[in-house]
Amino acid sequence: MDLLTLARGPILQWALVIFVVGTVWRLAGILLLRRKPDYTEPRSTHTWRGAANLIVKRTVPKREFAAQTAFGNTIGYVFHIGLAVVVFGFVPHILFIKSLTGLSWPGLPSGIVYVVGALTVAALVAALVRRISNPVMRLISNADDYFSWAVTIAPVITGLMAAAHWGGPYPTILAIHVLSVCLLLAWLPFGKLMHAFLVFIARGTTGALFARKGAST
Amino acid sequence: MSATVVNDPVGGVARGVPRPDLRQDMQGEMPAQERVDIAMRHFVRDFGAVAATYMESCVHCGMCAEACHFYVQTGDPKYTPIWKIEPFKQAYKREAGPFALFMRALGLKRKVTIEELQEWQELIYDSCTMCGRCTLICPMGIDIAALVSLARHGMHKAGLVPHELWAAAERGEREGSPLGATPKVLKERIEWIADEDDVDIHLDKEHADVLVTMSSIEIQKYPQAMAAVAKVLNHLGMSWTIRSDGYEATNFGLLSGNADWQRDMSMKMIKAAIACKAKLLLLPECGHAYTAMRWQGANVYGQPLPFKVRHISEFLGEHITDGSLRLKKGLNKTVTFHDPCQVARRGGVFEAPRVVLAALGAEVHEMKDNRSMNWCCGGGGGVISIHRADAIRYKAFEIKMRQVEDTGAEMLVTSCSNCRLSFDDSQAHFHWDKTAHSLLEAVADNLDDTPPARSVAPAAIVNPYREAPAP
Incomplete structure (x- = not known):
């Protein structure tokens, strides 16, 4: 079995198993903890609306904070949207997902995806530079932040290399690309990348609690 | 109390702020390791799904710093809100998180030390007012102030509270008031201000619809507040009382992190309100008293309270809106x-x-x-x-x-x-x-005591061609 077959086959399967089991384990470990009953008189009972409201609303920073957070938010927006476009807009990815799940949708022209991929790499590099150079971020950063950054940027770079047929024989680069995706999937439940799921839970929790008090979010 | 000056842990010198004397206070005698263990045990004791969600969700974006007055004014990164609970975050992941077993086995999160907790005393107490502004900037929606409150629980049990705060909380537990406004002092102050302002202040009535509570800051420093609330409630013609068995709304148990003392302070007011069959417990002009009773009181009691809880500003607003409280436009500025x-x-x-x-x-x-x-x-x-x-x-x-x-x-x-x-x-x-x-x-100062203008009753629709209907 060559490297590409290995990567696309058993390694990817194992990565998916780790991803699913790890995610379920971590979410269960949080959500199954007890929730104390709240006996206080609520100002509002629309707590689900409050949760949904904050999940959507916090996507855009408050006007009062816009200036101070503009750089970090812009970088964040570029690489999050960029990753989504590259993962779900690139035709070979759609075909690959179709082969696994049967689901498919129209793709974007490859040229656009390459440009977006390059922008994503640039934004991720900017995010790293900011993490290292900004005193606040440097202080609060830990190994998880740097490792998660590496496993996020690796599939984008190796994907661009494969698309450009650069850096070695195509099957080898493609195999490395698939392996980097496996690493990303396998790591996601264990570190900060889990925010892909936790963002909804954390925002929803605060949104619901604050709505109950009539406090502003 | 020994005063120890230690180096700034991050090497930054706060802009324009004299380096504080990082005196590290301790209460009680116990071995260092025991302090750490107790701090962590009590920190995770109250841990539920909400706190765990917050602990797991930080992406280390650092934006919370921009919302914090202590960071914004000093530029010192150690005042970044989420950093203020760093040892507790570390301890949670090592001891209580979903992957705690791996964290310990692989040595990925080391144990928190007593030195770290001592160092963090300044960050958990001196430089966090639990104002919650950072909650509004966090892209993950983490309520960092709630986590600081939990961290204070651990710090209090470990005897690592700034001394003045600890002493005020302990005095509150012992005397019933953190600022010496004991029931005896309360009575004396009420008698004096009632005489001074020529106002009836009801103390220890057996039954009343409204139980009025005070902040000891008001009793001791702003006694006019006692006369003011009396004037307003008398003006409204309400049945009300202050009770010497449950008047102190200031809750230093909450502030210092002692959940037992917090409960004791809250229960005094709850019991007093129940004893006088109050329909409303009126909280004074005090911020954290509102948090302690309005948003935590029923949970301390363990069931819904048999009375409403309102902050005085809410109460005033409600009664102005419903027309029962009439004011002169005397604040013409x-x-x-x-x-x-x-x-x-x-x-x-x-x-x-x-x-x-x-x-x-x-x-x-x-x-x-x-x-x-x-x-x-x-x-x-x-x-x-x-x-x-x-x-x-x-x-x-x-x-x-x-x-x-x-x-x-x-x-x-x-x-x-x-x-x-x-x-x-x-x-x-x-x-x-x-x-x-x-x-x-x-x-x-601006109560309108003139009789209300004759209210215009809804005009009875009377057919002029017929006789008015019989009443």
Whole structure:
């Protein structure tokens, strides 16, 4: 079995198993903890609306904070949207997902995806530079932040290399690309990348609690 | 108390702030490791799904720093809100998180040390007012103030509380008031102010519809508040009382992190309200008293309270809106209002004080950041009581001072006596010409005692061609 077959086959399967089991384990470990009953008189009972409201609303920073957070938010927006476009807009990815799940949708022209991929790499590099150079971020950063950054940027770079047929024989680069995706999937439940799921839970929790008090979010 | 100066852990020198004397206070005698173990055990003891969600969700973006007055004013990264609970985050992941087993087995999160906890005392107490402004900037929606409150639980059990705060909390537990406003003092102060202001203040009535509670800051420093609340309630013709078995709304148990003392202080008021069959427990102009009773009181009691709980500003707003409280437009000037963090941002009361000010005829000039975005006065969360925090508190206050000045308003009003105390202290420090006035006292000074204008009854539809219907 060559490297590409290995990567696309058993390694990817194992990565998916780790991803699913790890995610379920971590979410269960949080959500199954007890929730104390709240006996206080609520100002509002629309707590689900409050949760949904904050999940959507916090996507855009408050006007009062816009200036101070503009750089970090812009970088964040570029690489999050960029990753989504590259993962779900690139035709070979759609075909690959179709082969696994049967689901498919129209793709974007490859040229656009390459440009977006390059922008994503640039934004991720900017995010790293900011993490290292900004005193606040440097202080609060830990190994998880740097490792998660590496496993996020690796599939984008190796994907661009494969698309450009650069850096070695195509099957080898493609195999490395698939392996980097496996690493990303396998790591996601264990570190900060889990925010892909936790963002909804954390925002929803605060949104619901604050709505109950009539406090502003 | 020994004063130890230690090096700044991050090597940064706060801009314009004299380096505080990082005296590290300890209560009780116990081995260092025991302190750490107790701190962590009690920190995770109250851990539920909500706190775990927050602990797991931080992406280390650092944005919370931009919302914190202590960071914004010093530029020192150690004041980044989420960093203030770093040892507890580490301990959670090592001891209680979903992957705690791996963290310990693989040595990915090391044990927190006593030195770290001592170092963090300044960050958990001196430089966090639990104002919750950081909650509004966090892209993950993490309520960092709630986590600081939990961290204080651990710190208190381990005897690692700034001494003045600990002493006030302990005095509150022992004497019933953190500032010496014992039942005896309360009676004396009430007798004096009732005589001084010629107002009936009801004390220890057996039954009353409204149980009035006070902040010991009011009893001791702003006694006019007692006369003011009496004038308002008498004006409304209500059945009310202050009870010497449950009057102290200030809750230093909450501020210092002692959940047992917090419960004791709250239960006194709850029992007094039940004893006099009150329908309403009226909270004074005090921010954290509102958090302690309005948003935690029933949970301390273990079931819904058999009475309503309202902050005095809410109460005034409600009665102005329903027409029962009539005021003279005697505050005929420009006014700016300082929203107390615990009442407004974290408590949900935004418009009531503005309704009151409008009824008083004031022209409100809002600060640039108002309502939920309001900047804290710097003295909340018990910080005002910690002497070594004075320098950084004054630095934080500069934001408030600037924003008040920028409004150009002639008068500054608030509805929290702890904020007033903080404003008074900073006013003296900066030789500032603005004094924070009480919303309640402004109301009491402008009660409209003239008989209400004859209300125009809804016109009975009478057919002029027929006789009026029989009553």
